[in-house]
Amino acid sequence: MRFKDLAERQILKAKAEGQLTGLKGEGEPLPHAGYGDAAETAGFRIMAEAGAVPREFTLKAERDAQAKYLASLSDPAERKAAMAKLAELDMHLAIEQDARRRFLKP
Numbered sequence: 001m002r003f004k005d006l007a008e009r010q011i012l013k014a015k016a017e018g019q020l021t022g023l024k025g026e027g028e029p030l031p032h033a034g035y036g037d038a039a040e041t042a043g044f045r046i047m048a049e050a051g052a053v054p055r056e057f058t059l060k061a062e063r064d065a066q067a068k069y070l071a072s073l074s075d076p077a078e079r080k081a082a083m084a085k086l087a088e089l090d091m092h093l094a095i096e097q098d099a100r101r102r103f104l105k106p
Contacts, residue, residue, distance in 0.1 A: 040104065056096040063089040 014020050047054065066089055070082040 054096075054100075056093065056100060059089060059093040059096055063093055 011020075020026075044054065063086065066082065066086045070079065070086055073079045073082055
């Protein structure tokens with residue numbers, strides 16, 4: 001018997017016995033799974049707890065800060081330089097995301 005079938009049977013048994021009523025969060029939508037699938041989410045959580053943040057996350061933070069900085073500028077020359085830096089960060093972020101997707105591709 002497959003794991004999925006076993007899990008489904010256990011859920012149905014618990015439901016029939018009333019073990020799934022009155023639980024915290026009953027009737028509420030499930031929380032957002034996070035970034036990617038469950039395995040990715042768990043992996044990223046473990047890495048974060050160990051202090052190892054993926055480059056993709058640091059690039060996203062830098063990109064968001066640069067976009068905020070760009071929005072505050074009014075001088076055309078400064079805006080042009082800030083837009084070039086933003087485009088470079090976007091490119092590096094896209095490369096990191098693509099590398100992750102390729103690496104995790106089944």
